[in-house]
Amino acid sequence: xxxxxxxxxxxxxxxxxxxxxxxxxxxxxxxxxxxxxxxxxxxxxxxxxxxxxxxxxxxxxxxxxxxxxxxxxxxxxxxxxxxxxxxxxxxxxxxxxxxxxxxxxxxxxxxxxxxxxxxxxxxxxxxxxxxxxxxxxxxxxxxxxxxxxxxxxxxxxxxxxxxxxxxxxxxxxxxxxxxxxxxxxxxxxxxxxxxxxxxxxxxxxxxxxxxxxxxxxxxxxxxxxxxxxxxxxxxxxxxxxxxxxxxxxxxxxxxxxxxxxxxxxxxxxxxxxxxxxxxxxxxxxxxxxxxxxxxxxxxxxxxxxxxxxxxxxxxxxxxxxxxxxxxxxxxxxxxxxxxxx
Numbered sequence: 436x437x438x439x440x441x442x443x444x445x446x447x448x449x450x451x452x453x454x455x456x457x458x459x460x461x462x463x464x465x466x467x468x469x470x471x472x473x474x475x476x477x478x479x480x481x482x483x484x485x486x487x488x489x490x491x492x493x494x495x496x497x498x499x500x501x502x503x504x505x506x507x508x509x510x511x512x513x514x515x516x517x518x519x520x521x522x523x524x525x526x527x528x529x530x531x532x533x534x535x536x537x538x539x540x541x542x543x544x545x546x547x548x549x550x551x552x553x554x555x556x557x558x559x560x561x562x563x564x565x566x567x568x569x570x571x572x573x574x575x576x577x578x579x580x581x582x583x584x585x586x587x588x589x590x591x592x593x594x595x596x597x598x599x600x601x602x603x604x605x606x607x608x609x610x611x612x613x614x615x616x617x618x619x620x621x622x623x624x625x626x627x628x629x630x631x632x633x634x635x636x637x638x639x640x641x642x643x644x645x646x647x648x649x650x651x652x653x654x655x656x657x658x659x660x661x662x663x664x665x666x667x668x669x670x671x672x673x674x675x676x677x678x679x680x681x682x683x684x685x686x687x688x689x690x691x692x693x694x695x696x697x698x699x700x701x702x703x704x705x706x707x708x709x710x711x712x713x714x715x716x717x718x719x720x721x722x723x724x725x726x727x728x729x730x731x732x733x734x735x736x737x738x739x740x741x742x743x744x745x746x747x748x749x750x751x752x753x754x755x756x757x758x759x760x761x762x763x764x765x766x767x768x769x770x771x772x773x774x775x776x
Contacts, residue, residue, distance in 0.1 A: 465550075465665075465668055466613065466664070466665045466668070467665055467668075468665040468666055472662055472665065475662055476659065476662040476663060479655050479658050479659050479662060480655075480659060482655050483652065483655040483656065483659065486648060486651050486652045486655065487573075487652065489648070490575070490587050490589065490596070490648050490652075491587065491589060493585070493586065493587045496647075496648050497585070497586075497587045497648070498585070499647060499648075500578075500646040500647050500648050501584065501585060503640060503646075503647050504578045504581075504643065504646070507643070508640065508641040508643075509641055509642055509643060512641075515641075516642075519638045519641055519642065520642075522634065522635070522638055523600065523635060523638045523639060523642065525604060525608075525631055525634075525635055526599075526600030526601060526603050526604040526632070526635035526636075526638075526639070527600065527603070528559075528599070528603045528607075531603065531604070531607040531608070532555075532559060532607060535555060535607050535608070535610065535611065536552065536555060538611075539551035539552050539554075539555055539610075539614070540552060542614075548675065549674075549675045549678055549679075550614075550671060550672075550675060551614050553671045553674055553675055554610060554613070554614060554664065554671055555610055557664070557667050557670075557671060558606050558610050558660055558661070558664060559606070559607075561660045561663070561667075562602060562603060562606050562656075562657070562660055565656060565659075565660065566597060566599055566602050566653075566656050569596070569597055569652075569656065570594040570595070570596065570597070570599070571594060573589055573590070573596050574589065574590045574591055574592050574593050574594070575587070575588050575589050575590075575591070575593045575595050575596035575646075575649075576588040576591045576592075576593035576595065577593060577595040577644060577645060577646070577649075578643050578644070578645070578646060579643060579644070580593065595644075595645060595646070595649055596646070596648070596649050596652060597649055597652035597653040597655075597656045598636060598639055598645045598649040598650045598652065598653030599653065600635055600636070600639050600645070600653070601632060601635055601636035601639065601645075601649075601650050601653030601654055601657065602653040602654070602656040602657040602660075603657070604628075604631055604632035604635040604636070604657070605628070605632040605653070605654060605656075605657025605658055605660075605661065606657045606660050606661060608624075608627070608628035608631050608632060609625070609628040609629075609632070609657065609658075609661045610661070611624050611628065612624035612625040612627075612628055613661060613664060632654065632657065633654075636650035636653060636654060637650070
């Protein structure tokens, strides 16, 4: 019984902490399509087209693909084969989407916003459309199914170019950096997602399932999706509002009360502590509470008194001894009669 009570108390504390934000935080940073991002997008798109052109024309990149394939890395370093068989799962769409969606779902519930999940869904939709169309359109065969040595293996009904594992790793883990709340977290998560996607791409080359040029094109394809996401932010915001409106209509149809909107916060302007004598102290306006639906239980009702007017009180009573000759504060003390000696 005592164990169950302790567990119940701990769960109550956890849910009490998680329920401290009744509305969406105002400090969420939504990336914009800046000039710097447009330049990166254009450079990545040019790199994407250059890789495709190099493979279509059977250039030096195709010869490098065959050299790496004949090198057979999985035979050169067989001791890491078992580890890389598990590591490549970080690029598979199903397991990675479930892991990232679980984390972003917790963030959506915590922050009372659907933007993390909608952004993930948008990026995966773009990934399926763009990478899937490129795979089917170019129809390249993989190293295990190559037909002629030195050929580019294009247009033969394959689905290997670009690498879906690599593009999925870039998008799935890069979306965590895209949705980061602070610049420091965004830098660290960007570096972590870059290393993870780089390792996934090289692992597919090691296992012989992709050409090296497939991996290069997969990196570019995933990066293009991440760089283009700010263009879809207005659509994501409209979808979020539509889903919340649908939720409110369903609650009203079931007879449930709609959630109260958040009360805007009135900024409080605080002046300096030591003001000159000729400058009047600016009046302070009371700030409106951001949580109108919840009372502040820790604040006692009634007017607030200054510290100098309070009497320190202990459980046994006041610490000051009573003095019969003391008068209340603010009353004038009568003059003492003069007695002659």
